[in-house]
Amino acid sequence: MNPVIAITMGDYNGIGPEVAAKSLLKIDTKASTPVWIGTPSVLDKVIAQYGLPLLYHLASDIYDIKEQHVNLLPLQSGHQEAVISYGTVSGLAGALAMKSIEFTTELCMNRTVSAMVTSPISKEALSLASCRFPGHTEYLASLTGSKEVLMILTSDRLTVALCTIHLPLKNVAGQITDEVLTRNLTLFMNSLKKDLGIESPTIAVLALNPHAGDGGILGTEETDLIRPALQKLNDKATRFEGPFPADGFFASAAYENYDGIFAMYHDQGLIPFKMLSFGGGVNFTAGLPIIRTSPDHGTAFGIAGKGTADSSSFLEAYHLALKMVLNRNSFHQ
Structure with missing residues (x-):
């Protein structure tokens, strides 16, 4: 199977789902298999709201993903259903973002997926969800036991x-x-x-x-x-x-x-x-036992929901994740 690259949901009240969906339209699924991990209603709303011609396979579990397809793996969160309110700081959005990060990290750690691309998160929303870490770097270090x-x-x-x-x-x-x-x-x-x-x-x-x-x-x-x-x-x-x-x-x-x-x-x-x-x-x-990339921007609450978010950095993050998978394989050979 080609490298499987997982994408976290991020904070759904920001531009993360939008730039992820726009990027998924441009990814060559013959070279890698993308899997968006989150709440289906979030991605569905973005697709409908912006009229994106994005089709995906709804996987029942990680072993049900299809090559040469965009895949969506539903997040089994135990929380109430996500309701998008663009530009709003929400404890529920923070909690679901955390759950997506945790689940995706677990998949990377057990080598079920090859790498992860993390969508932007709100530090304030994470704090409302009782997350004690100031950002992805520190959070992933804790989840993977990396000092x-x-x-x-x-x-x-x-x-x-x-x-x-x-x-x-x-x-x-x-x-x-x-x-x-x-x-x-x-x-x-x-x-x-x-x-x-x-x-x-x-x-x-x-x-x-x-x-x-x-x-x-x-x-x-x-x-x-x-x-x-x-x-x-x-x-x-x-x-x-x-x-x-x-x-x-x-x-x-x-x-x-x-x-x-x-x-x-x-x-x-x-x-x-x-x-x-x-x-x-x-x-x-660097220093994690897994590959993790992300765009170099945040949630951009100010433009969330307007359909104007530039997906270039997110697409580059996906391409770099794939490049790192291939480079590490070559480095260790």
Whole structure:
């Protein structure tokens, strides 16, 4: 059987079901088998509302999916039926999104499906559903028992990894230790090789402080932590360079010379990434025992229900999931 790629429902009050349905129309089902996992009424409403010519096979269970078809696997949630209210934060929507993530992760863990593409979720809705995790990355790490994970975003223009992710800016410096740097730089290097198929990657590492600390006047993390970590990790198969002041690095388009860019915190990496890649960027998680990708946008409640959502990033997320399946198979052969 071709690789089976599962798609989570996400928050149905956002644009997730819309961009998923639009993408499913464009997927080559001869190369992979897509399975949307969620509440049938949600996908049915989107198809009808936007007049999408999307046909699917309604599978009774995961073993009933059909090759060369779009498949829908109903979510057995135990909750009340989903009722779409576009742009609304709902505890039920959060609970069903969680259930879809949990079930799909289980299918990936037991190798029933090859990879998963996660649709956007609302952190506020998850909180209303008593979810204690701030995002997909942390949630999937818990579900899979993974202690070392890394958030990476990639497009046809650049690939960025984040040393720290969803935490207040005031806490960032305290989280950047030799252990964290070594672990996350190694995860990034291995993922570029295994997931993106880059044999000998060159990685640019951004500084934490303005002007890379300016000789210690603006901070000493560059001299005390970052440079020693890079020197320790450099080898013949990988080259780490930096730390570079982030503003000049992106303003000079130096990112074009590297296979990967390692940012110290969320906005340092994501602001330039989204400016350069929005619409075509993909988020994926390194360090998991499974393959997980997602579009680089959120629920977009403000445009939900209008039919104007761009599905490009979601389709790229699906294509990357398939590419990663094939790359990992080749890497381990």
